[in-house]
Each structure stands twice: as C-alpha cells, then as structure tokens.
Amino acid sequence: MRYGGRTVLEELHTTYPCINAYQTSKWCAEHALNHLHQSHGLPVTIFRPTMIVGHSKTAWTRKNGLGIYRFVDAIVMIKRLGGSAIRMNLSATGRPDMVPIDQVIEEAYGLLSDRRAESGFEIFHAAAGCPFTTQQLTTMGGQILGVNVTYGPPETDLDREAHNLTKWLLPFGSETWQFDRSQLEKTLARNVAPITPSAEDLLKLVRWYCASE
Template sequence: MEKKQKIILVTGATGFLGSAVTRRLLDSGFKLRLLIRKRNNDTLTTSFGREGAIKEFILGNQFDEYLLEQNSMAGDRMGADESLYDLFLSNVEIFGGDITSRDLGLEKNEFKRLCYEVDEVFHCAAATHFENQRADELMTVNVKGTENMLQFANTGKQKRFHYISTAYVAGKQNDIVYENELVDEKPLFNNEYERSKFIAEQVVIKYAKSNEIPYTIYRPSIIVGDSKTGATCKFDNLYTFAKVLFNIRNALINHNSENLNDITVRVPGVPDALINLVPVDYVADAIVAILKEKETADKIFHITNPNPPELGELRDLLMSVLEINGIKVKIDGPMEHKHLSAIERLFLRQTRTYYSYLFSRLRFDCRNTQSVLKRAGITCPAITKDLAKVIVGFAISHNWGDRKRTKLQEVEMA
C-alpha cells in the first residue's frame, strides 16, 4: 500500500528563509499548501502572472544562479524529465489569505478544507524589522498572527506545529542560552522585534501544551546568503556593515588616495563580541532534517553557529574581502560621548539598528540541534575568508540589493 504524502501548510513561503525551506520540503516529497498574503481586490490566478512569480521566487530565490543550481540538483536526483518546477505544479496549492485575520482571511470553504486535510503547520511568516516605532505591527503580525495559526492547528484535524522563532528571544542576556523555554518574567530586549518573538514563543508553548498539540520551535541566529552561491534576497545585518565599509573605502580612495595609511575609523563594539552568522542553506537543511523526525516534537532547537566569529575576526575578514588596505578600522567601545569624524558619524547612523549586538557575548547551546544534524550528516559552514568572499561578492554583484523593481517584489509574505 502506497504511503500517503503528508500535507504541510506553509506561511512565509515567499520570504528569505521560508522560500528555502519550501524548496526543501517540496523536494522531500511533501504536498504543500502555501498561504500567501492577499491584497485588497487581488486574486491568485492558476495561470502565469503572480502565481508564476511566486513559483519562480520559491524555486530560485529570485536569482538565476540559485535557480540553475536547484534545478540541476533536482535533475540529478529525479531524472531530466522532472524538475522542481514540475514538482511544484503537481504538489503545491496557493491560497490567498492573511494570518492576522479571522479564519486566516480565507474563504469559508477553503478554511474548512484546509483544517481537515493539513497534517502539519510550518509557520515562518513574520515582521522582521527592528524599528521600535512600528511595535504595533510587530505585535499584530508576530503575536496575533501566531495565535491565529495555532487556532488553525487545533481546528478540524489536530496538526503538528512548527514555529520559526529567533535565537535572540534571549534578549540582553550575556551568557549561555540553552535550548529550552525561557522563563524570565521580566526579560530585557534589544528591540521590539525580539520582544514580539519572545511573546509569540511563549504563546506557542502555552497553547500547544494546553491543547496537547505537538510543537517544535526553531531558533535561528543571524541568517546570511547561501554558502555555495552567496544568493540572498535580504541585504540587512552583515550586509549593512559590509556595504558601509565598502562605501567608505571607495569615498576615501576617491578623495584621499595618497593618505589612506593616516586614516583611522572608529566603530562601536568590543572585539570579542560574538556575531552568530549562519548561511541560509544550512538553516533550511537543519530545519527540514529536524522536522522529519517525530522525536523532535515538544522541543526547541537553536539553529546557530557552534563556532561563531568574534567581531574583531569578522572585521578583519570584511577588510580583506573588500580589499580595504591602509585604512584602520578600530573597534572602540561605546560611541555616545565621543567626538566623531564625519565618516564615523555616517557609520554609526547607518548601523545604529544593530548597535547593541556589537557588544553581545551571547552564546547558544545547540546540543539538541547537533544531535539531529550529526545523524543527517549536516554541518554548519565555518565563517572563513572564502565564505565571506562568496557572500559579500554576491551582494556587490547585485548592488547590495538595490535592483530595479521586478514582478517578484510585488509578492508579500502571508
């Protein structure tokens, strides 16, 4: 008797991490139902157009290099007659909805059907900005949206619930964080994003336990581009710092070509701050490996780098990759009460969102994760000069994400 394919409802499938996980779920033999955010007066077609753009995004992560690699890999495994796109056509359905709305913004018949046919929920959709003035949006999407997805998981057929959190729900702790529930009643956070994800995580644990829903929480750290191709569609975090250094280098070369050895640029932070970077392909591979195991239910997993680089090491890597010679970049502690040069003010202004992370010595225990990944043969790529060259090189070749508007940019997360 042929084994029935599991059906997984995925939110956030058009996002950076969500699209990478979606491709792997598809390639692993799951049937998928994608909940994509539907705009007012918008319809999802079954022909070319917007749905075609979504498919292209999920399969190729917006970039030709990644699409070619994925289809080539798929062809090697399944034969030349079947590609990931073919798999998409036969195993994926797209639904327009909204996780912040009643019944997920679906038509009644759609909601009822999904409640009874879906086996597992993979909830990746989230607001990820760090702007504290948009705290209401963070709470609505990250907390209310998660509550709605939990209610869906408990309606009709009970479904296993997979939740993408963040390792930084630990907030301003400066010690080792373990893969268990955080119970600090009054935690301190670096921003409202961390707070919203902490609250949402507590909601998941409490609701799932109360309703006996099997759940798994994944806590990735700072996600960067693909370790093989550098492909990314998000140019924040590490890319912000690399771009500022790149622009400073170019500006100084243009205006002070003979005096670079005399220039020191002070930046905030401490040299031994830990910057926990993980390539998106590693994170997606790890999540799918964990998701496939029944024994991983009711557990939390840190998808983090076991050997993260220190800020001083990362500075040296970026300086080398960007070929910044002669200019000294000094990591010089807090910057609030110092007289800064124009360049230093520029650096601080453009990277202020991440200021507190440049002082963090937070470490993440990841034994739960490593025990699963060891069996699966998955290891976290080391942050080396070669990897930095791939990641930063991709960003430079794509102008740090400043590309002409395409049809793919019309697609939003659910």
Template sequence: MEHTYFITGFPGFIATKLLEALQNKYPSSQFYLLTLKQERKIAEQKLKDYGKNTVLLEGDITKEGLGLPDYLSREIAEKITHCIHLAALYDLTAAYSPSYSCNVIGTEHVIKFVKTCKNIRRFGYFSTAYVSGNEKGKIVEFSLSEPAGFRNYYEQTKNEAERIVRMNMDEMPITILRPGIIVGDSRTGQTIKFDGPYFMMQFLRRLSALPIPYIGRTASNIHLVPVDFIINASVFLLHDKRGESKTYHLLSPSSPKIHDAYTLICKELNDKKPSWHLPRTIADRMLSISFISKWLGVPRETLSYFSHEADYDTSQLVQDLEGTGITCPPFEEYVPVLVRYYKDNAADVSLKRY
C-alpha cells in the first residue's frame, strides 16, 4: 500500500478530480472519502467510476468526531498517511452562522482528528486566495493578513479557518493551498457548475442581440485558474518535501486583466466586442433587483470579484514547481475551450448555480 488518504468534501468537483489523479499516480493506495448523508447517493454513483480501493464514510465535519463512530475513527486513524481537507460551505450569500459552523468549526474537528493519526505525512488544507478580503495591493503567500473587511462570510470564515490551520504548523506537516476562481478543465472545458466567470458568460449570452457593455472601468486582474492545473499542482505539492509547511496561491503568475478576459469571452461567445461602459454603481443597483438578477443569471455578490484590486504573489508556487513541467496555461489559450463547453451545456440545469 503506497499511501492511505482521508479526503473530506467528496463528491465535490475538486475532491472527485483529486481522487482520480491520485488513483492514477498512486494506484495501490487506499482512500477514505468523507461525505454528507444527503450526498451519499451521488457519492456512490461517482464511485462506480472511481471505486478502486475506496471506502465511503458517511459523516459531517461540523460534528464532534466528524460524525463517525469512535471505533471507526480509531481504526482508520492508524492507517492514514495523508489528510486532504476540502469540505467547506462555498456560498457567497450564506449567513455567518452556517459558514462558521462548516468552515471554522469543521476545520477544527478535522485537525483534531488528524492529530490522532500517528502516521500522518501531510495535512493538505484547501483555503482560498480570497482570505485576503478587501485588502488591496500585493498579497503574499507566506503570511495571512487581517484585512479591514470581507465581501462575504465565506471569505471571513475561510480566513478564520486558515488562521487555525497555521497555528498547528509546528505540530504536523501542513500544506495550505489557496486557489483563485476555479474554472473548467483547460483541455476539455469540463466543469460541474457554472459559477464565477460563467456568470459573465450567462450575462453576455442574455444580451447577445444588444450592444454589449463593459461593467465599470477597471485595470484589475481576474484570478482565474483551470481545475487541471489545480489538481496537478496540488498532487505534487502535497507529496513533495518542498510543499511542507508552506502556503501557495494556486493562480496563474500572469492572470489576465478583467477588461481583457471579458473581451475574449465576449468575442468567443457572441463574436462581437463590448462597445460601451455601464458604470459599476448602476450595475450593482440593477442586480439588487431580484428578477433582473435572475434573468441575467448573475448574482449581485459576484460583482466585487470583477473589480478586485489585489495582486496575488505566486513566487513560492513558481519556485517550487520549477522543473516539474506543471504550469498554468495563459487564459487566452484555453478560453475557447471553456466557452465551447459552456455553449454546448448552457441548457443543462444541473450545471447552473443561480
């Protein structure tokens, strides 16, 4: 047996992709996958494709002991070499209480469990680049800021959770991963949800017969990252000695300007360029009206991510991936693939998130 993994957040998109990659790279390994009771049927269906050497555990990170029987926790704790914590409440509109319960209390419970794993070689924690909240300017990888504010409780509670993880870095081998805005596979476009930049596509699709506006005027970057890069980088950093006790921004070192990304998507989707500017304040007022927001397919809460004036440093990431062949492709290279997948699947309601 090569490794024994304990992965939370299955059957989520990243957890599923990560399982597939780990099975391919370490085929003799054992996998324990923690899933919520209400997601068990979906998880079981997924395991028809990824069922080799896998054990599905019904549990809940918000509960003491992860909702697992004591005897089972003790049994698997003796085997686990790698714990990868992905489970989180990713909802930009969620209230503080459920966000805190899942993202903070849940992380505390996972860490408590990992401390009982005597053979642990790595604890991988998936944070987010947006733990920086409203902070502007250069955001470094090696520290966690205390921003003056956050756009939502997701950011705030992920910041609180990462702070707890960092407090345990002297006690266990930890790697913290901070992805940006995750999009589909750069080779196939495949994703399981149309959120983030896909809201932009839904907006442009709705207005395809009209003159297309830019939203606001900004020179900010948008920090998009394809899921295949996230997986490839994570698998390497969670196993190589270089990744121990470090934090990484899983982003492109050359994230596109929002203006450029928007123009590229508009060209691929509608074969036209934006021709006028809609002030951000007016767009915000429009999207505060529920039926307009629903019709356009864009939740108001996403607007702030398209004018975020932060520069995420990736120096540590670039340095530690040097020589591996793992690089994030430029956005202009894979945007046609993303848009094609969106066009082909725009009618699939299971992919919609708003």
C-alpha cells in the first residue's frame, strides 16, 4: 500500500492505496466485510500482520520466498548461476516492518481467547517496528552466501535476472513502513510489547534461511 514514510493507522482505508492485485484483493475484502457489518450487523475483526519473518527464537520459517526473503532468494539465485556479485536497486533508507511469526500467533490467539465484542468492526496491526534497512539484510545475506552485494540500477544480465525476481517487492523494500498498534495493545489489555528484531536476531534469520545453500 502507498503508505511508506508515514504511519498506517488501524482503520479502514477509504482511498485506494494498493500497488498490486494481492493488496487489492485484501482491500476489497475489508470493504466487503464492512458492508456486511453496516447492513447486517456482522461482527468483524480484521487482523493485519506486517512483513512476517521467522520465529524469534529459532528463526524457523517456510522457505517460500515471500516478503524480505525474496531479496535473499535473488542472491541465492546469483550464487547458483555461478555469479559472485549482484547489484540491487534498493534504497539506502528503506525500512520494512518485520514481525516474527510467534508474535503474530500469540497476538492472534490473544484476540480469540481474550474478551471479544459481540458486535463491532475492529482492525488491529501485528507489527514489530523497523530497526533495520533492507540493504542491511541483503548485505548480510551476501556475506553469508559469498556474493558481493552493491546497490543501484541493474547493469549485468545477472543483475537484471535478480531485478525481475524482486521488482514487485521494491516499493516495500525501499520505503519505511510504520504501523500503529495502539488499538491492539488497548484491546488485549496486557503486556504485548512487540518482539522487535535485534542485529543478532536479523543475522540468525538470514543464516537460517541460507543454511541449505
């Protein structure tokens, strides 16, 4: 969604903020649910995780190339093709919000098991903050995999292959994404401090993902 650089609130977005079909489907679903709530009193709780990453303690994740892991996959592809360097067209200031999967599960379970309104329309964000840039993550991935990562428009055929693999994610990797979670914390009414990844956590996440390469 086109909210990079400012805070995304826990509310229904009335303007069209989407940049791809996946986001459009979610945006349309939220408005359809709101219509059912308004017309038939359907109680609705919308839970929006940000960019989900591996478990905060084990780093486990599904290796499906989604989210920030797509950029790591591009480096893996370069290595498999025999390359030793990659140039990635990423902003130096982009900071995606990365939320560990165990936090997402804990907060979703909390919304299910804690007090639940019998009626109403609620929106909550599972977010953890933006402590690192996408460049920091990809540089780390390159160091682990033995591929030199630099930044700028693609120059070589291998750069262009990597760019084609990641270009749909560039808006997410090149901007800072901040999400308000005050309604979630107020509703759960307990200590739900986000698990913001540390530098050590980020290294563990990338190492786990690259382990089989």
